[in-house]
Amino acid sequence: GAVVSQHPSRVICKSGTSVKIECRSLDFQATTMFWYRQFPKQSLMLMATSNEGSKATYEQGVEKDKFLINHASLTLSTLTVTSAHPEDSSFYICSAPSGVLAKNIQYFGAGTRLSVL
Amino acid sequence: GENVEQHPSTLSVQEGDSAVIKCTYSDSASNYFPWYKQELGKGPQLIIDIRSNVGEKKDQRIAVTLNKTAKHFSLHITETQPEDSAVYFCAAKASGGSNYKLTFGKGTLLTVNP
Numbered sequence: 270g271a272v273v274s275q276h277p278s279r280v281i282c283k284s285g286t287s288v289k290i291e292c293r294s295l296d297f298q299a300t301t302m303f304w305y306r307q308f309p310k311q312s313l314m315l316m317a318t319s320n321e322g323s324k325a326t327y328e329q330g331v332e333k334d335k336f337l338i339n340h341a342s343l344t345l346s347t348l349t350v351t352s353a354h355p356e357d358s359s360f361y362i363c364s365a366p367s368g369v370l371a372k373n374i375q376y377f378g379a380g381t382r383l384s385v386l
Numbered sequence: 387g388e389n390v391e392q393h394p395s396t397l398s399v400q401e402g403d404s405a406v407i408k409c410t411y412s413d414s415a416s417n418y419f420p421w422y423k424q425e426l427g428k429g430p431q432l433i434i435d436i437r438s439n440v441g442e443k444k445d446q447r448i449a450v451t452l453n454k455t456a457k458h459f460s461l462h463i464t465e466t467q468p469e470d471s472a473v474y475f476c477a478a479k480a481s482g483g484s485n486y487k488l489t490f491g492k493g494t495l496l497t498v499n500p
Contacts, residue, residue, distance in 0.1 A: 273429075303486075310495075311492070311493075312475065312491065312492045312493050313430070318487070341489070360427075362429050362430070366486040367434055373486055375420070375486065375488060376430040376432065377431070377432075378426070378429050379428055379429045
Protein backbone atom coordinates (compact mmCIF):
# COMPACT_ATOMS: atom_id res chain seq x y z
CA GLY A 270 0.00 0.00 0.00
CA ALA A 271 0.89 3.67 -0.08
CA VAL A 272 3.27 5.10 2.50
CA VAL A 273 2.73 8.11 4.71
CA SER A 274 5.75 9.32 6.63
CA GLN A 275 5.36 11.39 9.78
CA HIS A 276 8.17 13.19 11.58
CA PRO A 277 9.21 13.44 14.32
CA SER A 278 7.98 10.33 16.06
CA ARG A 279 8.45 11.88 19.47
CA VAL A 280 9.05 15.38 20.72
CA ILE A 281 9.47 16.81 24.17
CA CYS A 282 9.29 20.55 24.56
CA LYS A 283 8.96 23.24 27.16
CA SER A 284 5.70 25.01 27.78
CA GLY A 285 5.32 28.06 25.55
CA THR A 286 7.36 26.78 22.64
CA SER A 287 6.02 25.82 19.22
CA VAL A 288 6.35 22.41 17.67
CA LYS A 289 6.09 21.48 14.00
CA ILE A 290 5.05 18.02 12.83
CA GLU A 291 5.48 16.95 9.20
CA CYS A 292 3.38 14.53 7.22
CA ARG A 293 4.55 13.34 3.82
CA SER A 294 3.00 11.08 1.23
CA LEU A 295 6.00 9.21 -0.13
CA ASP A 296 4.75 7.51 -3.26
CA PHE A 297 1.58 9.35 -4.13
CA GLN A 298 0.19 12.85 -4.26
CA ALA A 299 -2.35 13.97 -1.69
CA THR A 300 -4.41 17.11 -2.21
CA THR A 301 -6.07 16.35 1.11
CA MET A 302 -4.56 15.16 4.35
CA PHE A 303 -6.09 14.73 7.78
CA TRP A 304 -4.75 15.49 11.23
CA TYR A 305 -5.99 13.52 14.23
CA ARG A 306 -5.39 13.68 17.92
CA GLN A 307 -5.57 10.60 20.10
CA PHE A 308 -5.67 10.45 23.87
CA PRO A 309 -4.64 7.26 25.71
CA LYS A 310 -7.10 4.42 25.23
CA GLN A 311 -9.36 6.55 23.08
CA SER A 312 -10.32 6.73 19.45
CA LEU A 313 -8.93 9.08 16.84
CA MET A 314 -10.38 12.56 16.99
CA LEU A 315 -10.29 14.45 13.70
CA MET A 316 -8.81 17.90 14.23
CA ALA A 317 -8.69 19.31 10.73
CA THR A 318 -8.60 18.62 7.03
CA SER A 319 -5.55 19.96 5.26
CA ASN A 320 -6.12 21.11 1.69
CA GLU A 321 -3.28 21.69 -0.74
CA GLY A 322 -3.18 25.30 -1.86
CA SER A 323 -6.02 26.48 0.35
CA LYS A 324 -6.95 26.94 3.97
CA ALA A 325 -7.43 24.00 6.26
CA THR A 326 -10.88 23.07 7.49
CA TYR A 327 -11.03 22.72 11.25
CA GLU A 328 -13.45 20.60 13.24
CA GLN A 329 -15.68 22.24 15.77
CA GLY A 330 -13.87 23.11 18.96
CA VAL A 331 -10.38 23.01 17.46
CA GLU A 332 -8.52 26.33 17.71
CA LYS A 333 -7.14 27.19 14.30
CA ASP A 334 -4.72 29.74 15.76
CA LYS A 335 -3.40 27.11 18.13
CA PHE A 336 -2.97 24.36 15.57
CA LEU A 337 -1.60 25.87 12.39
CA ILE A 338 -1.79 23.73 9.28
CA ASN A 339 0.09 24.30 6.06
CA HIS A 340 -0.30 22.12 2.99
CA ALA A 341 2.27 23.71 0.72
CA SER A 342 2.73 20.88 -1.75
CA LEU A 343 1.00 17.76 -2.99
CA THR A 344 3.14 15.58 -0.73
CA LEU A 345 3.61 17.61 2.44
CA SER A 346 1.36 18.90 5.19
CA THR A 347 2.60 20.37 8.46
CA LEU A 348 0.90 20.85 11.80
CA THR A 349 2.37 23.45 14.13
CA VAL A 350 1.28 23.44 17.74
CA THR A 351 1.84 27.04 18.78
CA SER A 352 2.67 28.06 22.34
CA ALA A 353 2.29 24.51 23.51
CA HIS A 354 1.05 23.77 27.01
CA PRO A 355 0.92 20.53 28.99
CA GLU A 356 -2.70 19.97 27.99
CA ASP A 357 -1.54 19.78 24.36
CA SER A 358 0.42 16.66 25.19
CA SER A 359 -1.04 13.90 23.06
CA PHE A 360 -0.49 11.53 20.17
CA TYR A 361 -0.93 13.31 16.83
CA ILE A 362 -1.49 11.27 13.69
CA CYS A 363 -1.84 12.31 10.06
CA SER A 364 -3.44 10.43 7.21
CA ALA A 365 -3.73 10.82 3.48
CA PRO A 366 -6.15 9.24 1.03
CA SER A 367 -4.70 7.52 -2.01
CA GLY A 368 -6.77 6.93 -5.12
CA VAL A 369 -9.76 8.56 -6.70
CA LEU A 370 -12.52 9.74 -4.37
CA ALA A 371 -14.81 6.80 -4.93
CA LYS A 372 -12.08 4.24 -4.40
CA ASN A 373 -9.65 5.97 -2.10
CA ILE A 374 -8.01 4.30 0.85
CA GLN A 375 -6.65 6.26 3.78
CA TYR A 376 -3.14 5.58 4.95
CA PHE A 377 -1.86 6.74 8.28
CA GLY A 378 1.47 8.01 9.48
CA ALA A 379 3.18 6.41 12.46
CA GLY A 380 2.14 9.25 14.75
CA THR A 381 3.96 11.83 16.84
CA ARG A 382 4.03 11.67 20.60
CA LEU A 383 4.11 15.23 21.94
CA SER A 384 5.03 15.80 25.55
CA VAL A 385 4.92 19.38 26.83
CA LEU A 386 6.71 19.96 30.12
CA GLY B 387 -23.56 13.24 10.54
CA GLU B 388 -22.32 9.69 10.69
CA ASN B 389 -22.13 7.85 14.01
CA VAL B 390 -20.25 4.57 14.39
CA GLU B 391 -20.74 2.32 17.40
CA GLN B 392 -18.22 -0.44 18.10
CA HIS B 393 -18.46 -3.43 20.44
CA PRO B 394 -16.98 -4.84 22.52
CA SER B 395 -14.52 -2.33 23.92
CA THR B 396 -12.27 -5.14 25.14
CA LEU B 397 -11.98 -8.73 24.01
CA SER B 398 -9.78 -11.46 25.39
CA VAL B 399 -9.40 -14.80 23.61
CA GLN B 400 -7.16 -17.82 23.77
CA GLU B 401 -4.65 -18.36 21.01
CA GLY B 402 -6.28 -20.29 18.20
CA ASP B 403 -9.80 -19.10 18.99
CA SER B 404 -11.79 -16.74 16.79
CA ALA B 405 -12.49 -13.09 17.56
CA VAL B 406 -15.42 -11.06 16.33
CA ILE B 407 -15.79 -7.28 16.57
CA LYS B 408 -19.02 -5.60 15.56
CA CYS B 409 -19.85 -2.08 14.38
CA THR B 410 -23.03 -0.27 13.48
CA TYR B 411 -23.35 2.94 11.51
CA SER B 412 -26.12 5.47 11.22
CA ASP B 413 -25.75 7.09 7.79
CA SER B 414 -27.31 4.98 5.06
CA ALA B 415 -25.20 6.92 2.55
CA SER B 416 -22.01 5.34 3.89
CA ASN B 417 -20.48 3.01 1.35
CA TYR B 418 -16.94 2.27 2.51
CA PHE B 419 -15.99 0.46 5.71
CA PRO B 420 -12.31 -0.04 6.59
CA TRP B 421 -10.82 -1.77 9.60
CA TYR B 422 -7.58 -0.59 11.15
CA LYS B 423 -5.20 -2.26 13.57
CA GLN B 424 -3.24 -0.05 15.91
CA GLU B 425 -0.36 -1.34 17.97
CA LEU B 426 0.82 0.55 21.01
CA GLY B 427 2.56 3.79 20.11
CA LYS B 428 2.03 3.37 16.37
CA GLY B 429 -0.29 4.71 13.73
CA PRO B 430 -3.32 2.71 12.52
CA GLN B 431 -2.73 0.21 9.76
CA LEU B 432 -5.41 -0.81 7.31
CA ILE B 433 -6.03 -4.54 7.55
CA ILE B 434 -9.14 -5.00 5.46
CA ASP B 435 -11.97 -2.96 3.99
CA ILE B 436 -15.29 -3.54 2.33
CA ARG B 437 -17.47 -1.50 0.04
CA SER B 438 -21.23 -1.49 0.03
CA ASN B 439 -21.55 -3.43 -3.19
CA VAL B 440 -20.34 -6.64 -1.54
CA GLY B 441 -21.47 -8.52 1.55
CA GLU B 442 -18.27 -10.26 2.56
CA LYS B 443 -14.56 -10.06 1.96
CA LYS B 444 -11.83 -12.37 3.16
CA ASP B 445 -8.07 -12.13 3.38
CA GLN B 446 -6.43 -15.19 4.90
CA ARG B 447 -7.42 -15.25 8.59
CA ILE B 448 -9.34 -11.99 8.43
CA ALA B 449 -12.83 -11.46 7.06
CA VAL B 450 -15.33 -8.64 7.10
CA THR B 451 -19.08 -8.92 6.62
CA LEU B 452 -21.51 -6.14 5.81
CA ASN B 453 -25.26 -6.00 6.27
CA LYS B 454 -26.47 -2.82 4.59
CA THR B 455 -30.08 -3.31 5.61
CA ALA B 456 -29.20 -3.53 9.28
CA LYS B 457 -26.34 -1.04 8.89
CA HIS B 458 -23.78 -3.14 10.61
CA PHE B 459 -20.45 -4.72 9.72
CA SER B 460 -18.18 -7.10 11.54
CA LEU B 461 -14.54 -8.13 11.64
CA HIS B 462 -13.76 -11.81 12.05
CA ILE B 463 -10.30 -13.06 12.93
CA THR B 464 -9.80 -16.82 12.92
CA GLU B 465 -6.96 -18.84 14.44
CA THR B 466 -5.87 -15.87 16.51
CA GLN B 467 -2.21 -15.44 17.37
CA PRO B 468 -0.54 -13.36 20.10
CA GLU B 469 0.64 -10.89 17.46
CA ASP B 470 -3.00 -10.13 16.69
CA SER B 471 -3.16 -8.38 20.06
CA ALA B 472 -3.81 -4.68 19.37
CA VAL B 473 -6.57 -2.09 19.24
CA TYR B 474 -8.89 -2.47 16.29
CA PHE B 475 -10.93 0.41 14.89
CA CYS B 476 -13.81 0.24 12.47
CA ALA B 477 -14.71 3.24 10.35
CA ALA B 478 -17.28 4.39 7.83
CA LYS B 479 -17.21 6.85 4.98
CA ALA B 480 -20.16 8.32 3.18
CA SER B 481 -20.35 8.68 -0.56
CA GLY B 482 -20.83 11.97 -2.28
CA GLY B 483 -19.32 15.36 -1.60
CA SER B 484 -15.67 16.16 -1.99
CA ASN B 485 -14.34 14.95 1.32
CA TYR B 486 -12.66 11.72 2.27
CA LYS B 487 -13.59 11.86 5.94
CA LEU B 488 -13.77 8.68 7.96
CA THR B 489 -15.87 8.32 11.11
CA PHE B 490 -14.25 5.94 13.58
CA GLY B 491 -15.63 3.66 16.22
CA LYS B 492 -14.17 3.88 19.72
CA GLY B 493 -11.94 0.87 19.27
CA THR B 494 -11.65 -2.67 20.62
CA LEU B 495 -8.64 -3.81 22.61
CA LEU B 496 -8.02 -7.40 21.56
CA THR B 497 -5.80 -9.54 23.74
CA VAL B 498 -4.80 -12.98 22.51
CA ASN B 499 -3.51 -15.11 25.36
CA PRO B 500 -0.87 -17.71 24.50
